[in-house]
Amino acid sequence: SVEASRPALGKAKQNGLNIVTFDGAGDYLTGPAVLPAGQRAFTFVAVWQPHTNGGAQSIVEQAETPMRSGTRAALLAVGGAYGFNGESNDCHTLVPFQPNAWRLTCLEVNDADPQNVAISDNGTPYVGVTQKPGALKLGTSGLAVGRKLATDGEYLQGDLAEILIYDRALPREKQQKMLWYLDRKWGLDCLGWLQSPDGRALVFDFEGETYGDWKAEGEAFGPGPARGTLPGQMPVTGFLGKGLVNSFHNGDGATGKLTSPPFVLERKYLSFLIGGGKNPGDTCMNLLVDGKAVRTATGPNDKPGGSEQLDWQQWDVSDLAGKTGTFQIVDRATGGWGHINADHLIQTDRRLPVLIDQTRELTAEKRYLNLPVKNGAAKRLMRVLLEGAVEREFEIELADAEPDWWAFMDLAPLKGKALTLQVERLPDDSKALELVEQGDTIKGAEDLYREKLRPQFHFTTRRGWNNDPNGLVFYDGEYHLFYQHNPYGINWGNMHWGHAVSKDLLHWEELPWALYPDKLGPMFSGSAVVDWNNTAGMQTGDQPAMFCIYTAAGNPAVQCIAASNDRGRTWTKYEKNPVLPHLVGGNRDPKVIWYAPEKKWVMALFLDGNTYALFSSPDLKQWERLCAVEVPDTSECPEFFEIALDGNKQDTRWVFYGGNGHYLVGRFDGKTFTPESGPHPLHHGNCFYASQTFTDIPPEDGRRLLIAWGTVGMPGMPFNQMMSFPVELTLRTTPEGPRLFVVPAREVEKLHGRAHTWKDAALKEGDNLLAGVTGDLFDLRADITLGDAQQVGFVVRGTPVTYDVPHQTLSCRGSSATLKPVNGTVRLQLLVDRTSLEVFGNGGAAYLPRGVIPPEANKSLEVFTKGGSATVNSLEVYELQSAWGVAGGG
Template identity: 35%
Template sequence: MQEGNRRMLIQKKYIILPYNNRMTLKHLEFYDGGDLIFDFRIKLDFFTCECLAYINVEPYIGRDISIRFFASEENIIPIDTQEADAVPFALQQTDEIPKCSNMDNRYRPYIHFTTPYGWLNDPNGLVYADGVYHMFYQHNPAGTERENMHWGHAVSSDLFHWEHLGNALCPDNKGTVFSGSAIADRKNLLCLRKKETPLLLFYTAAGGTSRLSEGEPFSICLAYSTDGGRTFERYAGNPLLPNIVKNNRDPKVVWCPPLESYVMALYLEKSQYCLLSSENLLDWRVFQSFTLPGDSECPDIYPLCLNHDPQQTYWVFSGASDHYYVGKFTDGQFVSTQPVKRLHYGTCSYAAQTFSGAPDGRCIRFSWQRIEFLSAPFNGQLSIPGELQLCEIENEIYLCLWPVRELENISGNMQVYRKIVLPGGAGKPFICSVPRGALDIFIQAEYQPDCVLRINVFGAEVVCDMTRNQLHCADSVSPITIKQKQLRLRMILDKNSIELFADQGEFYISSRITCDYHLNWLQLQSDTQAAIQTLRIYKLQLEGI
């Protein structure tokens, strides 16, 4: 069978590739004068295309490249030949990515962050610099499945309105670009400062995950920007950190005053992590290794004041599934002061990361919500931004998560109800109409150990089972409260998701639901008489959505 080769003069910023998620995954390779310059996997489909992928080829404008695609080495696909079964290989080019149509956007959430096109998972490199929040994230521009990892990039001044800047990092000969972190080099340690604060991206080069990087190990690399994040260059001395073990990955870099150095948290394998230190951000040494039971991947490490007391500073170390240690740095080591605890209950929220350099000492985070949109040209969303605090409850320290105060800027149409009495049993439930869209709902009630309270909004049910101190939503279960004196619950609902923040935020649930906007009411019902002290409902709205 003839090889599937085709020459193409790159004249515009993007090439457009048709794909269909029902088709076989195919390999595309791009050559310049016989040298492989980049490659990726895509479910290419010229016959029954469902979506279009926009692949950035700007670095190759003006070059005549050769394109080869195949399902396997034994199955080279003939293109533009005289054979009757040849594939019509007609690629278009464009300088602009069009906006999604209303039909394509029908599943896009109202307030949660999504990528315009393609696949999204872990938030990466969250950093605040020069008045701007920078969000990087795992991105596949060539489909809506997890392949071809790039770092997408968006910026915001308020954590909700985001400007998409395209991909900041693309795969190279060291691998596709897995997760990592970012800092602003305010001390100018790398002597890169021009007008704006240099941004440093510490990322995983996932060697062996592409044809171009065959034979390369996983390593930790550095890229930087001197123009406010508009462009990035890779550090000439990469990798910063050669392979330690197998697929070690996900570096998180922070300044650590107790050690008077920078600290990198790194995932190794299974439930094992290590900590490294550096004074210059380039030379790193391992100084500690430990396990985080019940967790793996995507470490985060950051300081927090207990009960807002600056004299009581602790450090939190967490993994991708939100198990966490609370501890201190003592004699050059991170020492946990209590057993592992858990913040998130369920399987929807993953790989949370906090912002480096957030203003006013705030600790703000996003996580990836494992929610798929099967009939859309985009896939995956991030949680709403939340703020973390440490609270002492019943003589133990808990990590607490609550929606950021900036949510108030997109809130409107407030409804407030007080002193609602539910008769219980077969008695009449409380029902009120609610606006269609994303909602922020807060409920405060007496904690009654013999009561089961059911909350139904847009057809989605949340159960507060006070007989067992359990909060149920979809397939997730968490405790309701530690003190069991009062029920406090905040709920953020969007088209395809619900986020629950219980008590002071020490218990968090994120679940996939489907809001049925025909059922635009909220219903409260209990099996015994119950007293609801406060019910507040806000509609959440971003302009143009």
């Protein structure tokens, strides 16, 4: 039984039956858990109507409190899509939805299925997979309806009619019967499109294990619907649910035919998803009436390359009303693209827009071209043409009507030019190109840097996606940060090099994008250097040229260079690129440094697997292989640098690491890197990848400064991901050998605002010295003598940071690191931003960067001890100012 935790719930009716209305602010229900602990297969059914598609909304969930990774099972909506949330094991943006319409939802989670999440949404199937299939550890602290169980947040704003929970994955037939019963009970007509009034099916969806009443001939179609991509096939996308017709069984050489049972043509249109080869008569789908083909369709591909994506097509069959028809799917072809894919054959009275190529002419008169984006819309290929030649080309989820947000393209390089905008396969009723507009500002950016989930002292790009930092270099008073960037979407793709500069590592100014995709491929990761000695011979003025060294990730991936003679404001790609041809696999991510003893450049390059290599060059153009480097348990994104041991510049070591930060410590003689220890973990968090360190830091500074990709999502925002806060690395002697220590760059102190300090304070269980301190941005520093406490730590806006005294471990939300006390004392530093919590222990001996999005309403801090008393030798809590100048920071 579920009891109301907040009794003031509004009531309404649907089909004469009571429903519950949730206000999105304080209404929710709680009760005991109904599924056993660790349950690995279950089904949630919900009859619900959201009133908004903004923010995060939990419809129903069972979970553990406090929550740990994998212990939550929630039907969760986030920013216009919904799905499953398993707490760091999620698939919660699976189904797009619009508000103020009833949804009949069946969520099935089954870790025995490779696609372990399946949702039926008003009869349309969707499937997905969580980040860690098989990692479900369902908790049993309780059940919540209309809110997150563990914390005060994710309130549902909408109506709820009924919830059913099953301790198993329901067989398809039982699931369908149950959904039809609920549809009729609540008077929804959510499923009416699936069958005619007399019960005849209007949809062939290929979700069963076999083809049922369909007749298969030959080998091409296999024994039943394919579960997606077949062996040897490019990834198949665009189908609905788990199954589809796919005639690639045994490759393109197989042939066959698949014929449906007869059906009566009852609606005006036949809609269907189709893909594969464009071979009329040989790879096609036909509609037969009286044994004759009266309609036919093919996939889009008739030349090498292409895509296995299915897309909608439609036939107008209004002139055939009442006749009996048969689908015939044919594969007679045996060469390239000799197969056909199809799914979801639907009778409907709803006309689908015809997909056509559309163009628009304009003259570049203003700074930006603002482009409307609808998250989750079909990706369209868009080109910007100048005198018929392609200047820009990218994929974008164009909004056909009202956008979720606006992307932009910098028109400055094209100012005054007559341009043609070209988009492939837009719906004929789309207003996307009409919505595109020029402006001297970014459209929709009135609240830029004030967005709810915008980090306030970590770098984030204004719009779109960022991942790896690239080309960290200091030159002429500026720190340069290049980064992997998709300007046109909030997910990975369209890889450009974004570019920003800062004079203090805090306040960043975005410059025009440095590198655009070209004929050699998208712009993958790399590095940047200053050619102080003009070794490349490409300096044009009095100041040295800067160089970006990058991977052009075409087929195959190659290494290239680009030069700037104006402090990085504009870039010219080397006309004889690539400077290093393809070697093996996905070779990529060149990190280049200057090796002064031999006056040459040295490049670290990822090759394949766990293998990297070092190369040398006198001029950045001609490269010679030096040696291979093996780094177990890591790949891609190499970093290679020299660093003093214990600050002694006469006693140095070299550090080599890959994407996850697992590093080797060794020596380098200009030809061979010889590891002496490692790999060792640089960090113990979940919000750190592909880090780089700055080159050309002035000798009077001398720090080894690092920035990583902060891998944390920002749901519902027009930007996604961030950079970690800059940190300083030092190499220190420890009883285990030389190890890297990590501390925040001292520049954070420039953001310090109001301070709260304590000294020599006794801390007993139940005490909280920080009870009066609230905010969302902090630099927190503590020195604690452990006494007889079993645990000491902090709770930051609901997130515990705990030092376990007997086990000598520092932990935060499932991440932990060994940390030995020094003379019975531990020192902790915490940097708190809106989407992250970075924890440093004992002057950098432990580093735990965590992506955390705390409840918006929880601004509290707590310092605690458990199992005994401790002494707070010093505690300093600094409220931080926003680096963006946003009022209210802290």
